[in-house]
Amino acid sequence: MDELEVGVGPWSGPWPDDPRYDPELLANGDRRNVVDQYRYWRRDAVIADLDLRRHDFHIAIENWQHDFNIGSVVRTANAFLAREVHIVGRRRWNRRGAMVTDRYQHVRHHPDAAALVSWARGEDLPVLGIDNLPGSVPLESADLPRRCVLVFGQEGPGLSEPVRAACERVLSIAQYGSTRSINAGAAAAIAMHTWIRQHAVG
Structure with a gap:
């Protein structure tokens, strides 16, 4: 065929x-x-x-081990028209999963968590972590700010301690199976769609 x-x-x-x-x-x-x-x-x-039409949420993802999920996160951020994607840590990231959407999506680099937090505070943007941590708030029932940064950790270890400490809230995604976590690309898509449902639909 x-x-x-x-x-x-x-x-x-x-x-x-x-x-x-x-x-x-x-x-x-x-x-x-x-x-x-x-x-x-x-x-x-x-x-x-x-x-002219970008939404008011930003996406940040930590990149300490050349995470293969970052390309997928960028592609989804483009689909949901995020304001910017922020790469925290290593500047280089695997672009294959982005399917060339990074050419149309603003991507900013921060060398470490402190730089991301400093930038967010300068823009008056709350930083919300997405991770299944003790004490986290269910994403499904949370009200997301219109202007915010949704930050995701490295695949495996999740949010680093410096990022956790800087988060206004940490939100968890409900899971019902045996796995401890879903991958960062899937988590980012769920969180972005949650923002879209609250602020861009209807």
Whole structure:
């Protein structure tokens, strides 16, 4: 069976007189991982349009061991239109899981937890941890602030002690099976969708 082609081929008919369109994409087709609204648009035009509508939550994830989940977190943050993604720790991260969405998502680096917390305080943003820790509050019944930073720990150990200490609250995701935790990519998707349900739907 032939593999289905993604995207669209070269533009058919007279080219649009609109500076958002990319002549190279119009001529050769657009096979990027973008919604139809942005077909043939220049990358900077897509980013500028997204910037007009970004939501007021930020996502932060700790990166001490080159976590493979970070790409998935970035991709989900793009899907839910997070304001920014913050990588805490190592600057380099595995981009494969992002499926090129990092080209359209603002990503900021902080060398350590103190730098993230300092930035968040400067922006007057509460930091909320997502982890299944003793004393955590169930995410399912929590009211999330419209403006906030949702922070996730490294896969395995979870939130580091410095990040835990800086969190206004730590929220847990209800689980019913035998596993101790779900991976950071899945947890981030659940938390982002919870924010969307509270502040962006309806």
